[in-house]
Amino acid sequence: MGITLYLDRKSGKIAVKEPQDVSSLANGFYGKMEKGIVYLQPEEAMYMLDIRNAKCVDEAGNTHTFNDLASLFLKKKKLLARYLTFKDWRDRGLMARPSSEAEGNYGRTSAKRYKGGEFKIDSYALQGVFFLDDLITVIDDEASGKELYEKYWIGQFGTYKAAHRGKIAKLDIYETIYLLKHGNLSLKNAKLEDVWAEADERIKYFEDMYSVYEDWRKKGYVLKTGFKFGTHFRIYFPGASPVRENDEWIHSKHVVHVFSRKSKMLISEWSRAIRVAHSVKKTFILAIPGKKLDIKVNAKRPRLDFLLYHRKKGGIETPKDGQPRFLMYSLSEDEYIGGEELAEALFESKHYGLEVLLAISDRESSITYYAVKRIDLPQSDYEHFEIEWMQP
Amino acid sequence: MGITLYLDRKSGKIAVKEPQDVSSLANGFYGKMEKGIVYLQPEEAMYMLDIRNAKCVDEAGNTHTFNDLASLFLKKKKLLARYLTFKDWRDRGLMARPSSEAEGNYGRTSAKRYKGGEFKIDSYALQGVFFLDDLITVIDDEASGKELYEKYWIGQFGTYKAAHRGKIAKLDIYETIYLLKHGNLSLKNAKLEDVWAEADERIKYFEDMYSVYEDWRKKGYVLKTGFKFGTHFRIYFPGASPVRENDEWIHSKHVVHVFSRKSKMLISEWSRAIRVAHSVKKTFILAIPGKKLDIKVNAKRPRLDFLLYHRKKGGIETPKDGQPRFLMYSLSEDEYIGGEELAEALFESKHYGLEVLLAISDRESSITYYAVKRIDLPQSDYEHFEIEWMQP
Numbered sequence: 053m054g055i056t057l058y059l060d061r062k063s064g065k066i067a068v069k070e071p072q073d074v075s076s077l078a079n080g081f082y083g084k085m086e087k088g089i090v091y092l093q094p095e096e097a098m099y100m101l102d103i104r105n106a107k108c109v110d111e112a113g114n115t116h117t118f119n120d121l122a123s124l125f126l127k128k129k130k131l132l133a134r135y136l137t138f139k140d141w142r143d144r145g146l147m148a149r150p151s152s153e154a155e156g157n158y159g160r161t162s163a164k165r166y167k168g169g170e171f172k173i174d175s176y177a178l179q180g181v182f183f184l185d186d187l188i189t190v191i192d193d194e195a196s197g198k199e200l201y202e203k204y205w206i207g208q209f210g211t212y213k214a215a216h217r218g219k220i221a222k223l224d225i226y227e228t229i230y231l232l233k234h235g236n237l238s239l240k241n242a243k244l245e246d247v248w249a250e251a252d253e254r255i256k257y258f259e260d261m262y263s264v265y266e267d268w269r270k271k272g273y274v275l276k277t278g279f280k281f282g283t284h285f286r287i288y289f290p291g292a293s294p295v296r297e298n299d300e301w302i303h304s305k306h307v308v309h310v311f312s313r314k315s316k317m318l319i320s321e322w323s324r325a326i327r328v329a330h331s332v333k334k335t336f337i338l339a340i341p342g343k344k345l346d347i348k349v350n351a352k353r354p355r356l357d358f359l360l361y362h363r364k365k366g367g368i369e370t371p372k373d374g375q376p377r378f379l380m381y382s383l384s385e386d387e388y389i390g391g392e393e394l395a396e397a398l399f400e401s402k403h404y405g406l407e408v409l410l411a412i413s414d415r416e417s418s419i420t421y422y423a424v425k426r427i428d429l430p431q432s433d434y435e436h437f438e439i440e441w442m443q444p
Numbered sequence: 445m446g447i448t449l450y451l452d453r454k455s456g457k458i459a460v461k462e463p464q465d466v467s468s469l470a471n472g473f474y475g476k477m478e479k480g481i482v483y484l485q486p487e488e489a490m491y492m493l494d495i496r497n498a499k500c501v502d503e504a505g506n507t508h509t510f511n512d513l514a515s516l517f518l519k520k521k522k523l524l525a526r527y528l529t530f531k532d533w534r535d536r537g538l539m540a541r542p543s544s545e546a547e548g549n550y551g552r553t554s555a556k557r558y559k560g561g562e563f564k565i566d567s568y569a570l571q572g573v574f575f576l577d578d579l580i581t582v583i584d585d586e587a588s589g590k591e592l593y594e595k596y597w598i599g600q601f602g603t604y605k606a607a608h609r610g611k612i613a614k615l616d617i618y619e620t621i622y623l624l625k626h627g628n629l630s631l632k633n634a635k636l637e638d639v640w641a642e643a644d645e646r647i648k649y650f651e652d653m654y655s656v657y658e659d660w661r662k663k664g665y666v667l668k669t670g671f672k673f674g675t676h677f678r679i680y681f682p683g684a685s686p687v688r689e690n691d692e693w694i695h696s697k698h699v700v701h702v703f704s705r706k707s708k709m710l711i712s713e714w715s716r717a718i719r720v721a722h723s724v725k726k727t728f729i730l731a732i733p734g735k736k737l738d739i740k741v742n743a744k745r746p747r748l749d750f751l752l753y754h755r756k757k758g759g760i761e762t763p764k765d766g767q768p769r770f771l772m773y774s775l776s777e778d779e780y781i782g783g784e785e786l787a788e789a790l791f792e793s794k795h796y797g798l799e800v801l802l803a804i805s806d807r808e809s810s811i812t813y814y815a816v817k818r819i820d821l822p823q824s825d826y827e828h829f830e831i832e833w834m835q836p
Contacts, residue, residue, distance in 0.1 A: 102610045118584040118612050119573040123633065132578035132614075139610075143603065181511040186524035187778060188807075192510040211535065212810035218494045218531075220510050222524075224807035225778070241515065255778055256710075277807035279777050282716035324674035324716055331723040385671045386579060386617070386647055415580075415616035415669035418604035 054105035057097055057121075061110050064124055066097040081147050081371050093150055094125040095138045103139070130382060134357055137382040137411035140419040144444060147361035147370050151354040151379055157405035158375050161426060164438055168430030169272030169290040173204060175236045182228065182242040184250055189223040189239065197221025205274045205294045206231065213301075215294070224277065225251050226265040233266075257312035260341040264310045267341075267432055275308070282328030283307040283336070308337045313391040319412055320385045326422060330441050337427065340395050340435045347396055349403045356397055357382040360409060362444065378409040378423075385414040395435065398424065409442070446497035449489055449513075453502050456516055458489040473539050473763050485542060486517040487530045495531070522774060526749055529774040529803035532811040536836055539753035539762050543746040543771055549797035550767050553818060556830055560822030561664030561682040565596060567628045574620065574634040576642055581615040581631065589613025597666045597686045598623065605693075607686070616669065617643050618657040625658075649704035656702045656731040659824055667700070674720025675699040675728070700729045705783040711804055712777045718814060722833050729819065732787050732827040739788055741795045748789055749774040752801060754836065770801040770815075777806040787827065790816065801834070 055073040057066050068077055068090040077083055082100075083090040092100070100106035101118045108116040125131055141148045178196055180189040191197040191207065197220060201209035206227050210218040223231065229251070231237035232244045239247070252258045261284060265275055272290030280286075286304040293302065307329045311317060329336040361369040362377040369375065379401045383389065401408045410422040421444055427436035447465040449458050460469055460482040469475055474492075475482040484492070492498035493510045500508040517523055533540045570588055572581040583589040583599065589612060593601035598619050602610040615623065621643070623629035624636045631639070644650045653676060657667055664682030672678075678696040685694070699721045703709060721728040753761040754769035761767065771793045775781065793800045802814040813836055819828035 102612050119582055119632070122575070122582065123573055126573075126575065126577075126633070128577075130577050132575045132580050132582070136614075139603075143609070181515055181518075183514070183518065183524040185518075185520075185522050186776060188524050188809075190511055190514065190524070208808045208810075211531075212808055217535070220494055222528075222809045226807075240511070241518070277777060279712055279715065279804075279806035279808075280810070280812070282712075282719055320671055320674075321713065323671065324720055327674055327720050328716055328723070331720070384578060385669060412671075414671035415618075416600045416604055416671075417580075417614045418600075418672070420672070 054107060055100055057092065057100060057106055057108040059108055059110045059116055059121065061124075066092045066094070066108070066121075068092065081149065094122070094128065094131070095135045098122055098135050099139055099142060103143070130384065130387070133384040133387070133413045134382045136413040136417050137380060137419055138358060140411070140413075141358070141360060141380070141444070146363070146368055146444065148358040148380065149361075149371060149376070151356045151359050152351055154354070154359050154376065154379065154404045154406070155351065157403070159405045160375065160377055161402065161405055161407050163426040163428035166427055166429045166436075167271075167290060171270055171272045171290075173231075173235050178231065178235065178237045180223065180228075180237060180239055182239045182247055184242070184246075187225040187228075187251060187254065189228040189237075191221040191223065192219065194219045202293070202295055205276070205288070205292065225255070226262060226275065229262060230266060230269055257310070257315055260312040260314075261310050263341045264308065264339040264434065267339075267434055268308070268429075271429070271431065276304075278307045278309075281307050281332050281334055282325050283309045285309075286334070287337070304334065306335045306337055308339055310339050310341065311391045311394065313340060313342045313395060316388040316390045319383050319387050319389060322389070323385075323412060323420065323422075326439055326441065336439045338424075338437045338439050340391060340398075340437075342434065344433065344435055345395055345399045347399055349400050355393075355400050356380065356408065357411075359406075376406060379404065379406050381408055381410050383410060383412045385412060398426075398435070398437065402426065409444075410439075446499060447492055449484065449492060449498055449500040451500055451502045451508055451513065451516075453516075458484045458486070458500070458513075460484065473541065486514070486520065486523070487527045490514055490527050491531055491534060495535070522776065522779070525776040525779070525805045526774045528805040528809050529772060529811055530750060532803070532805075533750070533752060533772070533836070538755070538760055538836065540750040540772065541753075541763060541768070543748045543751050544743055546746070546751050546768065546771065546796045546798070547743065549795070551797045552767065552769055553794065553797055553799050555818040555820035558819055558821045558828075559663075559682060563662055563664045563682075565623075565627050570623065570627065570629045572615065572620075572629060572631055574631045574639055576634070576638075579617040579620075579643060579646065581620040581629075583613040583615065584611065586611045594685070594687055597668070597680070597684065617647070618654060618667070621654060622658060622661055649702070649707055652704040652706075652733040653702050655733045656700065656826065659731075659733075659826055660700070660821075663821070663823065668696075670699045670701075673699045673724050673726055674717050675701045677701075678726070679729070696726065698727045698729055700731055702731050702733065703783045703786065705732060705734045705787060708780040708782050711775050711779050711781060714781070715777075715804060715812065715814075718831055718833065728831045730816075730829045730831050732783060732829075734826065736825065736827055737787055737791045739791055741792050747785075747792050748772065748800065749803075751798075768798060771796065771798050773800055773802050775802060775804045777804060790818075790827070790829065794818065801836075802831075 083092040180191040207221040207223040209221040274288040275285045278286040285308040287306045356379040358380040359376045360378040408424040412420045421442045423442045425438045475484040572583040599613040599615040601613040666680040667677040670678040677700040679698045748771040750772040751768045752770040800816040813834045815834045817830045
């Protein structure tokens, strides 16, 4: 026999009263116990009806199906995404609790520390022509184009992967602006303002894109297009050179994607970018430019969905003998997420000393998880995160 | 010694006159010969300066560098993208000519023929609740949810890849509308108009997305989310079933991405979707909904960039002893392409009996190629194409 849920239609409270049901739920860390009665969250009650063979009755003795019950809570935001991600976590035998139970600082995060550094460029004079429609600068002085490429890995001299072939250097829009600002580049046919205005009109959130580029470049990192890896930039650690060493190309291991606070990103598009990076074995770095947040965290109005307990050696963690590990952010495939909104959620989880786990429910109710780890990039004003596909 | 280019600054004409230069260029199928003089296109002249060690002089005897020459043509759209894609093709030892030279019908395309079919569904009554914020319908009548899933692969009954686990069926927004229109689904809390209005507000180009879904579904194909493969839908051929056969899951081999005529797609984002499909070994199908085009093709104002000759057994094809194979569409990473614009380009190439080769120049001047093959889907009013990554 399954569990019996008692629904109070007026208050929407769902109670479990039979002693054997109460002890079964208490052992599974479902609901909240008050005077021998367990009160369930909507998602927990839905789980009982869907998976645990429960039945639900109201005060008049009417039976309520899954849809009857869920219909009472249809005004809750993303009810089904929350239910399906909760269900998936529970189906894995792991514990999930309401995020409003988070308190204090669990100290379960550790930022990934990245090298700091400084980029210095000799101030020799460079002259180029800006191809406005292509957002590319060409330097046709062979010697300086070659030096710029070989010494600083700025521009592409000659041909891609065959630098000896050809005499011109091509600078992309980020390299062009960087050198106009910090190098000694001058353009025969344009000024910094012209280049900036054109880029700003053509590339979405260009200011944020460039800020991230400059932030890393200034620290000695090499940033080139991430086109082949489905992201905005790929990145090499300070000291990387485009010249083959021992006949081997240097391979980048990280890609950087810029998420402007002002932008809204479709979850499925965002996920696609992470997938490409994963398939080519690169670490996906999300950069959120702009000032770091300092917001109020209110336990009663959590931005995140569930407090998640994970595994430990030889078992699982529970609210009784363990600590939560993640805060779950329940999302769905066709949903948009804003840069600021994500930044706030990440701030909240940092406040509790927990990592954020993005749980994306697709149109088929299959759940994909991404773990988000904070990066500590010295001297950066921006926030950076490693995002990694995970099977919990 | 390199070739000498003679620039007429007034007309912008670039001529090659020395007999040995003329014969070298004629042998390589560069430029157009008139009375013993070869006149070069800007991209060809740029190639000579960059790669072939040419020098360029004007009538006054002044020398012109790559940038000097290119500067004369800066008003041409995407000059550098055109140059770089032309260069890459030439660097491979292959021939490229101006697209304005295309004429007649080369008969070098063959549409991929896909099965036609018909989808019939028993008209038993289904009732569900629509979760507006999640764009999902739940059917909690176990028997009909299960039958719908097993017989037609509509909805996800139980748990993804574990249908026995759970009692409810989840229908995505496309399945919901399809059954509201063509099945016998009714919703307790919404009508077709409500569902449509919400979807239309939340999902970009929803009408086009749904049209494509319906177009294939009606022919018996099974369409499920393509979330895991970075596209709008994945697709199974008529007759596919979600029930394991011989303990093996059926795997989809095709994914469908919808490109609305009204939309503008960033090349790098588009390419990302093709890349994910390629990395999971699926055929990428581009669907362009809406009425098929019938436009005027004007040889003097080509929409495509170069007429490409490819390889043949034991050698290459040339304008002398072969036929062109592709029309090149030169694009760059940070460019937007419109659905209608692409449809027109594809129409133009069909007119000439050639395939379109998309050549995308990234910010580092590396070129990525995608071949576009027309699909013949019987009884479809829309245009469909297979897009495949290619190394020429």
